[in-house]
Amino acid sequence: MDNWVLKRAKLTPERTAVYDGRTRYTFAEVFERTQELGSALERLGVFRTQNVAMLADNTIRGYLLSVTLLLYGKTVVWLNKRLTDGELQGQMCDARVECCLKDDSLSERLSVASQADTEVRVIGFDEIFAEAGMDECGLAVVGDGSSEGGPGSDSEAKVRCGVPVATIPREFDEEQTVSIMFTSGSTGAAKGVRQTIRNHFVSATGVALNLGSDPSDEWLCAVPIFHISGYSIILRGLIFGVTVRLMDHFDASEMERILTDEPVTWVSVVPTMLKQLVSEHERGVASNTGYSSSFKGFILGGEKSDASLLQRCAKLGMVVVRTYGMTETCSQIVGTAIADGPRKPFCSGKPYFTTSLKFDESTGEILVKTGALTPGYVNSSGAFESKKTADGWYRTGDVGHFDDDGYLYVDGRLDNMLISGGEHVFPEEIERVYDDCPYVDEIAVTAESDETWGEVPVAYVVAGDDESLTDRLREFGRARLPHHKVPRRFYRVESLPRTSTGKIRRFLLG
Template sequence: MPDYGLGSWPARRARINGADVALRQHTEPAEHSEHSEHGEHGEHSEQSADRSLTYAELAARVERLSLAFAELGVGHGDRVAYLGPNDIATFEVFFATARLGAIFVPFNTRLAADEVAYLLDDARPTVLVHGPELADLVVAVDPAAHGVAAVVPVAGSGPGSYAALLHAAVGAGAGHCVVRSEVALSDDAVILYTSGTTGRPKGAVLSHANMTFNTMNQLAHVDVLTSDVALCMAPLFHAAGLGQVSLPTLFKGGTVVVAPRFDPGYVLSAIAALRIASFSAVPTMLQMLCEHPDFAAADLSSLRFVIYGGSTVAERVAVAWQRRGVPLLQGYGMTEASPGVYLAVPQGAAARPISIGVPHFFTDVSLAAGADEPEPGTSGELLVRGLNVFRGYWNRPAETDRTFTDGWFRSGDVVRVAQDGWAYVVDRVTDVIISGGENVYPVEVEAVLNALPGVVDAAVVGVADDRWGEVGFAFVIADPDAWTEESLRAALRGRLASFKIPKYVRFVPVLPRTATGKVRKQDLRATAATAAGTPTFH
């Protein structure tokens, strides 16, 4: 069986323009080397030095790395986990894993040790590759205790290191496909973890076909050129990091500049210095960029489009970018759709700044099961199906079944379709909080709060926030002598990722409940919004 999977892309592209640069890791200037807010770990990877790979070089390294993984026991259907900031190595591991028919599993770098341990137990990867920024976290987790056969540090050159693996396989590859693995488009390629409504993350399983057709969908909406230079600053442990700009650019033979993390000053300077044509972002990033003192004078003339999603950008932010002549294309997606479902197109986006656009090419949408297309002027829960939609959650058949209705994936979001066919997100059916582009499920935070000694009960809702879009507000019933707001938040550090920790905590004697015992979260949202000095978000 021929390999038409994602792992074959570097070699296939190398046949066309092998001498062109595929990936570049650009050194951040010293003045932009401080970490952004919102909980980043550690220092730079040694892999972050300014360097680049042509398509021919990338193909050869992917081939060698896949052989090295095979020597470590990775086979078809096995998992390879990656824990680290964006790096050229992230792409190499992604493609090399795919070449073997194995499954790439990137972990969120913001997770606490207990959370990473849970993911290791759930995914059971054979190999864990990690950046030096996360070395202490990896030691604390003890991957061997969770079934990991080999831990591969990206930094260093000693035995078992990433460099040693590539060196040991130096005789292989050289631009030639030597791995013999049968990979079908229907095979699983990636597991991306998204917070679950049961309080634990769940892994969305995406196939080679899902990721490939998501790429086709993107290319049907926006013109990506072989000469394009795209900036990858969205985390590669999110579907948007891989699917919105990076893979479409690599498919077309352009260059992807890999940014280890988001820093507004660096991004603005890189756009000018590297002639960046596109990038994807969440609204928080766009706001931080336009509020940066360098924004007004920054040379943005190379930008042909910016794709964003996660929530609607504030009108003043959209206007700021439009005044600089940069087309903002809002999209709507989800991990389960690889991620694209809707995307605005350049023709019409400026006139509809808060619209999520029109459906992707190979994606079907409906507001009622059985209907082929939404009726203009109607609204309802968005249902999705298509070649980019996943098959289900990793080891969660019951939860998978609950999310599908007659072959349609239930998004949990209410969407309104205007008379011209452009769509708008009206509200969320679920209680998910979107903070800085990260999904935070209150039930997960509540479970950790309720496990603390002296805490009787807790409920978490979202409130609007000028910087992050939304943040958490926790209502807690607890022993008054046991906790203060600060000590409670401090206790959550190490148990939850920093972006999941509620910004506000209020101690209450009782939680409002319905006659059936359910917490009346709408009441709590109104109370939280008043206390936080913001309008009710939901």
Template sequence: MTTVPIASQWLDTAAREHPERLAIVAGSVSLTYAQLHTRVVERAGRLAGAGIAPRSRVALIAENSLDWLLAAHAILMSGATLVPLHHQATADDLRTQLDIVPVGLVLCGDQVDLPEGLDTPIAPLSSLHHLTPETVNARSFEQSPAAEQRVETEETLVILFTSGTTGTPRAVPLSAANIYASAMASAERLGCEDNDRWLCCLPLCHMGGLATMLRCLIYATTLELAEDADVSSIASLLTTRPITLLSLVPTQVHRLLAAHSTPLKTALRAVLVGGGPVDAQDLRAARDIGLPVLPTYGMSEAASQITTLPLEAPRDALDSAGKPLSGTELRITLDDGSIAAPGQPGAIEVRGPTLTRGYLNDDAAPLFDDEGWMRTGDVGHLDARAYLYIHHRASERIVSGGENIDPTEVERVLRDHPAIADLAIFALDHPEWGQQLCCALVPAHDPIRPAKDHPAATIEHMDTPLVQSLREHCRSRLAPFKIPRRWFLTDAIPRTPSQKVRRRRLAELATRVGQ
């Protein structure tokens, strides 16, 4: 009996049962599952020739591309663990991540800023075209009936890193069983059709993009890779290609709406929106132009989705993050450990087969209690219909003058102001208030550009017309202690590669401005 990695079996099965079905579309290149299988086997053989054995680790650091997809499939087929890292990460970030998770090989794109002095072997991503394949290893990847194979499901398939918005990123190992359970639960919530084509315009190195790749493989459906993730390219693909599924972050939804106010004719049947606080007003506007958006709440530790709004849910539920997927349990707990009543906010805890077994960081606290519940670090409530509403991350809660402030609540109110294109709420330490509520904003007359390193200037004077307008806007919608005390002007909000606001970075930069 042959022991094979489960990712190899997934691809073997898809190629055997659906050889002519499209597996990947990337620009002008289209690969059927039979063609994908051939290319991946070749690259897996080349990895074997480079000394990559089952249970080793391979880091992949490159922009989204067909080569990235082929390399990732080859790593998984070889039985190694895929460690995807962001190509825009700094050299210091990469050094930290590779110290936490040592790897046997780094495959990198042309523009990656690798740290100096790495002991790990490094190879260009393009080298998979040229390395001499190890034919003996390659033979083990030939298709064979499932009955003759023993499949490993508990081995670590991928290791992802949390965004690091609040400190050192955590290394999250996910097994094939975690990934498969997540894919099946998502298919139950969204449905799964033979002609499904999922457009990937999120970074493949993050859970949202990687989940798209792995789910299409498990379902034997088509992944279309967006060569450019700007909103004009996304809209063009949606209106010219038979795209049925799509995942977006809230920033992309906001920008799509800024560029398109009239209905878009698409083949979409579901658009997952997650990865950060979602503006329900944006979701309603997206529905109005024909985008079937479904707010979703997830995290890397849960292999993507935890909750997603059901397709048949009423429109008023767009304010929520939906309901837990099949197999996932969710509860809200109070500080004394008791279960919150409907409408009562508390700590969001989850339990189920999609959850990682724990962080790889040596200093990481245990993730689970004795009953297997994982505290997510987020605060929210369940309504009487069991829809989940996200308030904020517990670590992002601001306490000013003894009052608890949810930064996302303040952001939602300010986003309604026509003079603001982008903003973020953060806090600075204050001797009297403990923390002082602050707002960094991008005026609407300026385009939203990639994040810069510092706010340009403070605009905290009472006679500033914009500040006066913003404060007046807040007075009728927020309690006085939730109105920012200091305001900073910037040409862009610093964010992680996954578009989460770097509030700690904003605080550092705002402190410099005040010096």
């Protein structure tokens, strides 16, 4: 298929591609800037290899460089800024990376990799944009060092004459790996997921068929662009021809202002974000302020959400589209429709038109077939193949079921499941019940060995200092859960170990 960056610049050159609250670029201007950046990367020797790592925040510069790598057919290896330098270097080694592009605002990161004895060359955004003749916003810089009035204006700081210029592929090979993204590591070591042009296109198509695609849409991106939830928004912007509104970090009050004052239509969130937004919006409603008439709703992903949160959303008229997906499927493959509203609060929705889904008859594990599914992991083909059935279905590791109306319910992770007295118990089910408990801020359930029952559930709770807390939590559970599902013990902790996407790292508990 045609190169998406080229195609979009031809189809809708004057439409806004990206905006961060200060700087706005049309698709034509994005194409111009990415050509200049591509020439700079060529001169800096970045394009000598296929895989290029990126360590970036949700900034205009991060957006432009990621689109530059796409334009020139390179593979972006997204790095998570929350990991240690050792973890980042291990991932770059797995992905066979020789060069990493790093946002200079993350100055303390990859300090070891910046030393001369490493195989990875780290290049700061400042150096790249200076080489391209641009300031921090990507605006062309004239001879006296000042920036010109706006993007797209002519400047002497164009591609320099007499220097190598990288070739822009006119077409994409659908099976080409354009991004590598490491899993969150909620159950152990992270794996590098290969994501192809076809994977991303099928993923975007599924979203469009579920939500619809309007040229006037504007997607607010506050989730990290180094996660699939964020990067997929950038790619949908190119495929759909819609605006990406970047937010450099999540802040509930600032997002409330944006949703009130700007023409945003969709925003992707995880449950922890949505909880803060609901509280913020409740205060706004009390003072007679509401969202813009353009706003359509929240796309909710992540590990879990509780019924009381969705009920609060419904009371405020907040549309929440619940989804299910993973890095291996380039984001969501199942979702509710806008018309579903707050009914069936614990469901994940129905499989998208581009998704086939069934269950393992013996374990209830969710099996998936979709064109959005990765062709495999980097440096670990055996680990991926072991997750597929003989006839090609991918084992997600999640256990679930359909209700009579065809809605998917995710019961929990197969590797989290415990067997107590012969009964299957999913920690996620217990956690959903306790999410409505007024005595608990956060809770995570895992298993402990027991001589009588084999295993019993135990809970780690973030809660206030109350001597009677254990008795109150046990009473709360017995009123709502079968006896064998009530946690045998409750351990108070200051915080729960989580991944950067909010998933509980259960293997670190205990």
